[in-house]
Amino acid sequence: MIDLDIETAKKLIAKHTQGHSNFVTNCLIAERYFRNKNDILYLKKQDDSEVENPLRNADNRIPRNFYGLLVNQKASYLFTAPPTFDVGQDSANVLVADVLGDIYAKNCKDLCINASNAGMAWLHYWVNDAGEFEYGIVDSKQVIPVWCSHLNKKLIAVLRVYKSTDDDGKTFDVYEYWTEDKCYSYCKATDDTIDVGLFGYNQFVSFDGSGLQFNELSHDFGRVPFIPFQNNNIATSDLDNVKSHIDVYDKVYSGFVNDLEDIQEIIFLLTNYQGSELSEFLSDIKKYKTVKLASNGADDRSGLETLTIDIPIEAREKLLDITRKAIFEQGQGVDPQPRDFGNASGVALKYLYSLLELKAGLMETEFRLGFGELVRAICKFKNIEVKNIVQTWTRTAITNDSELATMCKDSAGIISKKTIVKNHPFVENADDEIKQLSKEKEEQQSDMDAYKNAFPGQGGVGDESK
Incomplete structure (x- = not known):
């Protein structure tokens, strides 16, 4: 526990924000690529004076x-x-x-995307004005974690940095320093420095009826109310492994399109042309299909030639195929390019998802810790005693339904009915399906009893001959 006065706050902010700009820059690049705003769109365009080859005029920028x-x-x-x-x-x-x-489902998806881009996503929880537990996703670029030096790498504080605008349109940099029992809030004008412009930011309101505002908030969570969700064990972005390959693909593909556009333009080379205007030359070509040239003797080289572009199509197609394959191998994904998987077995489909499963497994290992901490925080708030938390994770992938249904049928009598129902491809909720099966069985038994009672003397209840 610390008493964060203004001078201590200045030192802490200066210490922990140092180098954070590099992290923010990398996050912005990853987010830009996620929105398909690749580097190819921002390459400097050459001026006409810098272009050495007059045939190169097209400048298409096509990101993938x-x-x-x-x-x-x-x-x-x-x-x-x-x-x-x-x-x-x-x-x-x-x-x-x-x-x-x-x-909850949307927050899970947002945590996954944030962690993939930044290497680590953050979830913040708090108690609202109505005394209810709430949680939300915090932009990873705003969070600067403070870890202890122990082997367990415990989170001891979080410095959250973000911008805010007042009613007059003035922009401020806000600094929230969260500990296991308090939050301290400071801010400064964007144009000021921390040493000169930092002051207490009174954003917390008293609820005792006094209407007072202050820059210090106490909480009773017993820990920093921020939960990290790492992308993998080393908290790296998914872009790191594929960016160079994506840039190569964009350059080759865009260059191919540029060549196809430039090849439609023909440059004429004229030697000893008699005319003086290019419009006259083009008119003669169009109208007479001939051009007037002057001759200066037997060794004269007067004539008309054209310049065209040769496109190495096979080499480019090969490079694009190799690069595309490298992107999905290094990115550990599933290439959606059409393949012959119409009636593939379950083993073949699992192989198709093998790299994605490896990447997903690394994320699941890290995310289990974060979700476990979130559920424990909820249970503590609700006064629920909890020891072990069982997490059930479900993958969403293409499956061979016919093969799965056959396996379920052949497993009858070997494994439990609930397990069979749970893994059947047509069942979404195993408990509801089992209840429905029991209901139908009771109805069927009731119909059979009614049928027997309708025929006295045939072994039914009304048989008096027994």
């Missing part, structure tokens, strides 16, 4: 959103069906699900 595809693949594969939690009590599970709310 491979990175966005890879990130969305992972997000949909992991979180189309978000993880579920079991804290050991059905009533407690309902309370946890209510607190997570309808936005």
Whole structure:
């Protein structure tokens, strides 16, 4: 616990913001590539005076959103069906699900995308004015974590930095320093320095009826109310492995398009042309299909030639194929290019998803820690005693339904009925399906009993001959 006066705040902010700009820059690049704003769009265009080859006029910039595809693949594969939690009590599970709310699935997807871009995503939780537990995703660029030096790498504080605008349109840099029991808030004008312009930012309001505002807030969570969600064990961005390959693909593809556009233009080389105007030359070509040239003797080289572009199509196609393959190998994704998987077996489909599963498994390992901390925070707020939390993760992938249905049928009598129903491709909720099966069985038994009672003397209830 520290007493964060203004001078201590200046030292802490100066210490922890040092070097953070490099992290923000890398995040912005990854987010830009995720939105398909690749570097190819921002390359400097050559001036006409700098162009050595007069045939090169086209300047198409065509980005391919491979990175966005890879990130969305992972997000949909992991979180189309978000993880579920079991804290050991059905009533407690309902309370946890209510607190997570309808936005839980979207927050899972946003955490995945943020972690993929920045290397680490952040979730912040708090108690609102109505005394309810709330949580939300914080922009990774705003969060500067402070870790302890122990082997367990415990989070001891978080410095959140973001911009705010007042009613007069003036922009401020806001600094929130969160500890295990308090939050201290400071700010400065964007144009000022920390040493000169930093002052307490009174953004917290007293609820005792006095209407006072202050820059210090106490909480009773017992820990820093920020949860990290690492992308992998080394907290690196997914862009790191594929950016250079994507840039190569963009340059080659855009260059190919430029060549196809430039090849439509023909440059004429005229030697000893008798005319003086180019318009006259073009008119003669169009009207007479001939051009008047002057001759200066037997060794004269007067004539008309054309310049064209030779395009190495096979080499470019090969390079594009190799680069595309490298993007999905290094990015550990599934290439959506059409393949003959119409009736592939389950083993073949698993092989198709093998690289994506490796990447998803690394993220799941890290995210399990974050979700476990979130559920424990909810349980503590709801006064629910919890020891072990069972997390159930579901992958969303293409499957061979016919093969799965056959496997379920052949497993009858070997494994439990609930397991069979749970893994059947047509079943979405195993518990509801089992209840429906029981209901139909009871109805069928009731119909059979009614049928027997309709024929006395044939072994039914009304048979008096027994």
